[in-house]
Amino acid sequence: xxxxxxxxxxxxxxxxxxxxxxxxxxxxxxxxxxxxxxxxxxxxxxxxxxxxxxxxxxxxxxxxxxxxxxxxxxxxxxxxxxxxxxxxxxxxxxxxxxxxxxxxxxxxxxxxxxxxxxxxxxxxxxxxxxxxxxxxxxxxxxxxxxxxxxxxxxxxxxxxxxxxxxxxxxxxxxxxxxxxxxxxxxxxxxxxxxxxxxxxxxxxxxxxxxxxxxxxxxxxxxxxxxxxxxxxxxxxxxxxxxxxxxxxxxxxxxxxxxxxxxxxxx
Ligand code: ADP
Numbered sequence: 001x002x003x004x005x006x007x008x009x010x011x012x013x014x015x016x017x018x019x020x021x022x023x024x025x026x027x028x029x030x031x032x033x034x035x036x037x038x039x040x041x042x043x044x045x046x047x048x049x050x051x052x053x054x055x056x057x058x059x060x061x062x063x064x065x066x067x068x069x070x071x072x073x074x075x076x077x078x079x080x081x082x083x084x085x086x087x088x089x090x091x092x093x094x095x096x097x098x099x100x101x102x103x104x105x106x107x108x109x110x111x112x113x114x115x116x117x118x119x120x121x122x123x124x125x126x127x128x129x130x131x132x133x134x135x136x137x138x139x140x141x142x143x144x145x146x147x148x149x150x151x152x153x154x155x156x157x158x159x160x161x162x163x164x165x166x167x168x169x170x171x172x173x174x175x176x177x178x179x180x181x182x183x184x185x186x187x188x189x190x191x192x193x194x195x196x197x198x199x200x201x202x203x204x205x206x207x208x209x210x211x212x213x214x215x216x217x218x219x220x221x222x223x224x225x226x227x228x229x230x231x232x233x234x235x236x237x238x239x240x241x242x243x244x245x246x247x248x249x250x251x252x253x254x255x256x257x258x259x260x261x262x263x264x265x266x
Contacts, residue, residue: 176236
């Protein structure tokens with residue numbers, strides 16, 4: 001089986017992506033919604049705030065109001081749109097956020113240690129964290145009865161509070177929990193680029209032993225999280241991770257059958 005995560009960036013045509021996805025069997029879909037969330041939160045007067053942790057990873061500062069809008073976009077609009085489109089294509093999709101049935105449970109990080117210029121600052125009131133446990137029984141129950149789960153953040157903290165978690169790492173954890181063979185992380189770039197301004201500078205393969213170096217030296221911003229997710233999946237016994245483009249005419253088939261994108265093998 002494979003786990004595919006489709007990003008929420010600008011420029012992705014979900015119709016084309018899903019038409020290609022349904023040509024395959026035995027998969028589970030994880031999705032993002034970042035672009036839509038940025039637009040809606042701005043319209044609602046809560047513009048997005050991104051922070052960089054002391055270890056160099058970028059994430060969204062998620063206060064309670066942002067979390068509410070996050071739910072509207074991820075668990076609402078995006079999730080139901082994908083479920084609707086899959087249903088129209090004859091797939092019995094079922095949408096779940098990480099809250100439902102404690103599907104994705106983790107630890108809330110109450111204080112964020114971030115960099116602001118040269119200074120280190122502690123930010124409080126953030127609702128985000130990391131997944132520590134996936135309810136694989138629930139996923140198997142659904143898969144064994146012919147349902148195709150369509151999954152999105154937020155996750156749930158051990159105390160039962162919604163937390164924003166990274167979508168790529170979420171897909172990685174699910175792939176590990178189900179011991180999937182392949183994890184596909186599809187977004188609006190061809191894969192890991194040596195030069196972000198040049199789409200032809202695609203790195204076709206990352207040797208497993210050099211993943212850390214690529215994470216530090218080549219990936220910037222959000223791409224770092226994708227490589228971190230890839231690392232977590234491979235460490236958890238997933239055989240292959242492909243970071244690919246969700247925008248082409250056959251994004252899933254291209255990645256799965258021809259290795260289009262950046263491939264990292266265990
Ligand atoms: P999604 O929401 O679709 O998962 P992200 O925005 O999280 O996508 O990550 C993809 C983004 O990572 C790209 O749009 C790009 O701006 C950024 N990025 C940073 N460094 C790189 C790199 N070296 N190669 C490709 N993309 C990169």
